[in-house]
Amino acid sequence: MIHYEHFVLDNGLQVYVHEDATTPIAAVNILYNVGSRDEDPTCTGFAHLFEHLMFGGSKHIPAYDEPLQKVGGENNAFTSPDITNYYITLPAANLETAFWLESDRMLSLSFDPQVLEVQQKVVIEEFKQRYLNQPYGDVWLKLRPLAYQVHPYRWATIGKDIRHIEEATLDYVRDFFYKFYLPNNAILVVAGNVTVEQVKQLCKKWFEPIPAGAPYVRQLPQEPTQTEARFLETSADVPLNALYKVYHMPGRFDQGFYTADLLSDVLGRGKSSRLYQRLLKQEPVFSNINSHITSSLDPGLLIIQGTLNQGVTLEEADAAVESLLEELIQQPISEDELSKVKNQAEATLAFSEVELLNRAMNLAFAANAGNADLVNEEADKIQAVSVDDIQAIAGQVLQKANSSTMYYRAENNGH
Numbered sequence: 001m002i003h004y005e006h007f008v009l010d011n012g013l014q015v016y017v018h019e020d021a022t023t024p025i026a027a028v029n030i031l032y033n034v035g036s037r038d039e040d041p042t043c044t045g046f047a048h049l050f051e052h053l054m055f056g057g058s059k060h061i062p063a064y065d066e067p068l069q070k071v072g073g074e075n076n077a078f079t080s081p082d083i084t085n086y087y088i089t090l091p092a093a094n095l096e097t098a099f100w101l102e103s104d105r106m107l108s109l110s111f112d113p114q115v116l117e118v119q120q121k122v123v124i125e126e127f128k129q130r131y132l133n134q135p136y137g138d139v140w141l142k143l144r145p146l147a148y149q150v151h152p153y154r155w156a157t158i159g160k161d162i163r164h165i166e167e168a169t170l171d172y173v174r175d176f177f178y179k180f181y182l183p184n185n186a187i188l189v190v191a192g193n194v195t196v197e198q199v200k201q202l203c204k205k206w207f208e209p210i211p212a213g214a215p216y217v218r219q220l221p222q223e224p225t226q227t228e229a230r231f232l233e234t235s236a237d238v239p240l241n242a243l244y245k246v247y248h249m250p251g252r253f254d255q256g257f258y259t260a261d262l263l264s265d266v267l268g269r270g271k272s273s274r275l276y277q278r279l280l281k282q283e284p285v286f287s288n289i290n291s292h293i294t295s296s297l298d299p300g301l302l303i304i305q306g307t308l309n310q311g312v313t314l315e316e317a318d319a320a321v322e323s324l325l326e327e328l329i330q331q332p333i334s335e336d337e338l339s340k341v342k343n344q345a346e347a348t349l350a351f352s353e354v355e356l357l358n359r360a361m362n363l364a365f366a367a368n369a370g371n372a373d374l375v376n377e378e379a380d381k382i383q384a385v386s387v388d389d390i391q392a393i394a395g396q397v398l399q400k401a402n403s404s405t406m407y408y409r410a411e412n413n414g415h
């Protein structure tokens with residue numbers, strides 16, 4: 001259980017406090033309700049660019065990391081299609097330093113043209129290194145627009161075109177900041193050796209003076225139900241042929257999410273999973289294979305991916321996967337198999353709550369989805385999934401008409 005208290009500042013900032021006196025540490029997590037799904041299709045990659053810009057100095061603080069390091073703190077951030085998340089861990093005795101730093105960033109960035117230029121170069125280099133110059137790095141640049149036709153999940157967080165970042169102007173950056181980086185579009189979670197009263201006082205001092213902005217009302221195009229299988233073939237100088245199959249599934253807090261998550265575990269989580277046992281151990285089709293999900297807030301994807309053994313064609317591998325999926329749709333799994341993946345999922349959940357920062361983040365994610373209590377309901381929802389539920393969702397999610405398949409051929413491989 002993650003115990004918490006909640007209050008809202010006059011400017012709309014939602015604050016959650018999780019007291020834990022057993023640790024000398026405090027975690028300060030700020031989640032901004034903006035991800036790559038909120039970008040204009042002609043200006044993608046901005047949520048991720050901002051993750052970098054937010055470390056480039058703010059209104060009164062030229063260097064963000066220095067003061068934090070002086071008080072023994074650490075920080076980082078990440079961007080997803082759904083959110084941008086910034087976090088600090090530091091000795092609880094130095095909690096106010098985190099409030100000072102984070103509130104100044106929320107108040108205003110420095111909007112220094114040099115900082116923009118530097119971070120543009122950093123992001124462009126990251127785009128090249130991770131997506132263009134790495135084996136299989138461009139998989140999601142190709143798979144997302146295959147699986148999504150209208151929803152903004154169709155581009156990757158880094159952006160769909162490197163030119164969007166290259167051509168970013170300071171005016172557009174400023175507009176993006178004042179549209180999304182607002183107290184009324186953020187959730188602050190403070191966890192650790194703190195008290196609710198202490199956090200309230202610090203919030204009033206550091207965050208309440210920041211003015212609210214116009215509320216952001218999300219109106220994204222909904223992805224229509226897929227009615228026929230999609231296919232794409234690509235090739236590059238990679239070591240082995242690879243197969244990718246993705247299927248639309250419920251969003252992170254939607255009905256059926258936990259069932260689809262457990263289904264992906266039955267298929268491809270670890271060495272006891274069906275894909276591994278059948279297509280790697282019994283029949284040496286793949287050199288590695290797994291299944292996982294995107295866990296996105298809007299309807300996401302269940303993904304099966306693997307690299308093939310030499311001498312096996314992509315067509316043969318695809319047919320072998322299809323055969324295994326058909327079996328799963330037709331025949332209910334055993335209670336034992338379901339218990340095993342439930343226990344794995346619960347163990348992962350319990351382990352994730354050991355670390356203070358993870359508790360703070362999980363609380364922020366649930367609050368951002370509209371109900372912080374969801375953070376304490378996951379274990380029950382996992383346990384409530386039945387064998388019949390798994391078979392029903394398998395029939396719904398794993399049907400061919402709901403699939404997008406990509407063959408990634410290794411050039412100069414002779415196959």
